[in-house]
Amino acid sequence: MAFECGVEPLDRYFRTQAGQDARKRVASCFVLTDGGASPLGFYTLAATSIALAELPHTLARRLPRYPSMPATLLGRLAVDRRYRGRRLGELLLFDAFSRALRSEVATYAFVVDAKDDAAASFYTAYRFIPLTEGGRRLFLPMAEIAKLFA
Ligand SMILES: CC(C)(COP(=O)(O)OP(=O)(O)OC[C@H]1O[C@@H](n2cnc3c(N)ncnc32)[C@H](O)[C@@H]1OP(=O)(O)O)[C@@H](O)C(=O)NCCC(=O)NCCS
Known part of the structure; x- marks a missing residue:
């Protein structure tokens, strides 16, 4: 059966x-x-960046004055609707965190684009922070993600 989220x-x-x-x-x-x-779920990863000016001041002031910070983008994440609510979304998210952490390419933060308010609340439950107030692009510093695996 074909994948259907x-x-x-x-x-x-x-x-x-x-x-x-x-x-x-x-x-x-x-x-x-x-x-x-049939696949149960999937996600994609790519490189992106966050303008230093977009980051909250409390974080930005502790960073070097580069115009932008490297980041890992979780472009898409989906679970087949027949398998919803079995923590597979969480499993995929943590698998993506783990890959980003293990990468030898440094990234300062993990970024997601929530397609709607429900998706945004899925991510905020894992402490993602909107880059702009009420915006749908959210981020989590890699240092915070590292603590989840400590
Ligand atoms: C969002 C999605 C990936 C979650 O997958 P899932 O396997 O059903 O979620 P999980 O079982 O891992 O749930 C983990 C937690 O997230 C919560 N959650 C799940 N889907 C949610 C949603 N749409 N909105 C808010 N919270 C959600 C669960 O209640 C659970 O919270 P809990 O720890 O308090 O019980 C899945 O619903 C999906 O594929 N949606 C369609 C595509 C989509 O919206 N992708 C998001 C990126 S744009």
Whole structure:
């Protein structure tokens, strides 16, 4: 059975674009399976940056005066709707955290783009902070993520 998270743009991305993005090296796609034919969930990772001026002053004042900070972007995250509520979203999120932490390429923060308020509240439950007030781009410093694995 085909993957279906219930959000058509995400389903379409997974069906038609994820493979191309991976081949062109613009995003890596990681797929969760139970060994069966149908994926249970997926997420993508790519590099991005956050302008120093966008970060809260309390964080920015402790950083070097570079115009922007490197970050890891969780571009997409979705769980098949038949498998919702079984903590697979959390499993995928922590798998993505772990990859970002283990990478030899330094990033200051982990960034997500929430597609709606429900997605934003999923991320804020894991202490993500909106970059702009009420905005849908959220971030979490890698130092905070490292503490979750300590
Ligand atoms: C968001 C999504 C990935 C969550 O996956 P899931 O496997 O159902 O979630 P989990 O079982 O891991 O839930 C973990 C926690 O997040 C909460 N949560 C799950 N989905 C949520 C949502 N849409 N909004 C707010 N909180 C949510 C759960 O209640 C749980 O909280 P708890 O610890 O208090 O019980 C999934 O609902 C999905 O694929 N949605 C469609 C695509 C989407 O919105 N992606 C988000 C990126 S744009």
